[in-house]
Amino acid sequence: MKRFPRLFLMMLMAALFAPCLPAMADELPAPVTKLDLQDGDTLVFLGDSITHQCLYTQYVEDYFYTRYPKLRIKFHNAGVGGAKALDALARFDRDVAAYKPKYVTVLLGMNDGRYVPYNEEIFQTYRKDMQEVVQQIRDTGATPILMTPTMFDSRAVRLNPKRLEATPAERLELYNSVLAYYGTWLREIAVKNGDGFVDMWSPLNNLTLQQRDTDPNFTMIPDAVHPGPAGQLVMAYAILSDMNAKKGVSNINININPKGKAKARAVGGEVANLEFADDTLSFEWTANSLPWVLPSDAEVAVKLLKLGHRMSREALAVHGLPSGKYELSIDGEVVGSYRSQGLARHIELQANDKTPQYQQALEVAMLNKKRNEGPVRSLRGEWSKFQQLDRQQRALKADPDNEKLAKLVAGIEAKVAGMEERVVAHEKAAQEIEEQIFAANVPPTRKYVLKRVK
Incomplete structure (x- = not known):
């Protein structure tokens, strides 16, 4: 049998499959890359104790209050200490849906991983519950903004002898990487569904490593789990940066x-x-608008991030x-x-x-x-x-x-x-x-x- 030239076969395949490609591309929604908040809109922050601290949420609110003074944008903190995704589902109707949000940021996973090395059964529970959280947000007509779990700072534990003695060695070595895995999965879900996505884990880890070049004891998370004001400002900046917020004043x-x-x-x-x-x-x-000015307890991160020049010039x-x-x-x-x-x-x-x-x-x-x-x-x-x-x-x-x-x-x-x-x-x-x-x-x-x- 006479063989077809390779070029002819390639052209034939292109002709056969080309009509399918646009349709396949059209089925994939574009990820949300901006918080398009207008007058009367509500942003809900759903999360665990890190959200319950009322700090990164407060700093994001400060940004919108000063950057858009003519808009009455509303905010609701829906964080509860110790919460897992299943807990968020239990209070969802009154604590989230009742506020008729346009966007819901979701910061869950720190507790869902249970502070142990990666465990497939634990992850699948988190995966199932988080998918249900995302679906419930969508059912309200809101857009989910999925955020990676934050950093587990093992060195903060190692610097505290009493805490070090009480903490399993495997947690110190492995839990931060478990959180990174959970966050990577969330990114795939956001890309697949066309949701928003914010990387909290990377800036907290990267800034901490940079500062330890000169100060080996540096931490923004004194208890290894709950970021202090500086760390919470890094988180707020991550939201605004990843969601392409307006930078200059x-x-x-x-x-x-x-x-x-x-x-x-x-x-x-x-x-x-x-x-x-x-x-x-x-x-x-x-x-x-006004410059984005923050309480003095967040000043360390203001300087680390060069926040005034970057976000409030x-x-x-x-x-x-x-x-x-x-x-x-x-x-x-x-x-x-x-x-x-x-x-x-x-x-x-601005400063x-x-x-x-x-x-x-x-x-x-x-x-x-x-x-x-x-x-x-x-x-x-x-x-x-x-x-x-x-x-x-x-x-x-x-x-x-x-x-x-x-x-x-x-x-x-x-x-x-x-x-x-x-x-x-x-x-x-x-x-x-x-x-x-x-x-x-x-x-x-x-x-x-x-x-x-x-």
């Missing part, structure tokens, strides 16, 4: 020509009443000034002195705590800290009791003749009684502080004066 660029005529170009707001006379430049600036450049030193004041308050050469290159104001916009953003952050440390955390406490009751009720169902367990369940039921009324009260208290935030986060028009002093 503003960029004001002013040119003064040889005749002394000033002209401005700006991004992130509007310049008005621009004047230059007697070596003094003045203008009014109405910004669209407030740049001012002035070209054509007569050579010399200039004093910048905003609303009558002196915020710094700069050489004309530096102003021509540009200065950045300058003397500026009124920094102080305004800090006020927003402190109000939100009050909201999270008060009613939000109290609300999470109610769900902690609910989780305890749900677990014990399941145990009693499996062992109905256990009188001791029945008595324990009755005691917890008494504590949970009236929970809905308390939940509503905590929600109301959180909303009252949220109203204060919305009243404080709108940037007013500010007067800038740049005056030559030398």
Whole structure:
């Protein structure tokens, strides 16, 4: 039989299979790469004790409150200490779906792995329950944002003799890699379903290793499991970075020509009443947003991440000034002195705590800290009791003749009684502080004066 030339066979196969390729590609949804939150939308943070800490969630909220002051975006923390995916399912209807979220971030897995080396049965339980969590989120019409478990910092344990003595050696050696495996599986699920995905594990591990080059005892997770404020800020940054959040706040660029005529170009707001006379430049600036300012306990990570420059850049450049030193004041308050050469290159104001916009953003952050440390955390406490009751009720169902367990369940039921009324009260208290935030986060028009002093 005469053999067909290879080129002919390749062309024939291409002709046969080409019509199928677009259809196959069309069946694969594109992953979500942005949190497109609009006025009235709600973002829910579903998770375990790391979410219950009310820190990375608070920092993400701070970002949106200051970056989008004209939008009333709502947030709900649905974290409970010790939670596994199965626990999240038990409270899903009231603690997640009831808030009608547009997006739900999911941070579960630290407890699901049970702090033991990789175990196939344990993983399959986690896999089954997480798939059900994702499906329930989708059933509400929301989009899941799957997030890897965070880092298990074994060195933090090794630095504590008492904790080291009480911790199995296999956990120290293997558990961080178990969490990495769980996170890798979550990424595949997100890609397959077209969900959002955030890598928490890598930045926590990578930054920690970098810092240990100079400080072998460095950790952002003192108890090996629960990140402190610095680690939680790394987590918040991971969400915003992986979800391609808007980075810059503003960029004001002013040119003064040889005749002394000033002209401005700006991004992130509007310049008005621009004047230059007697070596003094003045203008009014109405910004669209505020810098992302955080409570001082997260300052370590602000510096590590170069967070101001990366996520909150407030740049001012002035070209054509007569050579010399200039004093910048905003609303009558002196915020710094700069050489004309530096102003021509540009200065950045986002980390300058003397500026009124920094102080305004800090006020927003402190109000939100009050909201999270008060009613939000109290609300999470109610769900902690609910989780305890749900677990014990399941145990009693499996062992109905256990009188001791029945008595324990009755005691917890008494504590949970009236929970809905308390939940509503905590929600109301959180909303009252949220109203204060919305009243404080709108940037007013500010007067800038740049005056030559030398």
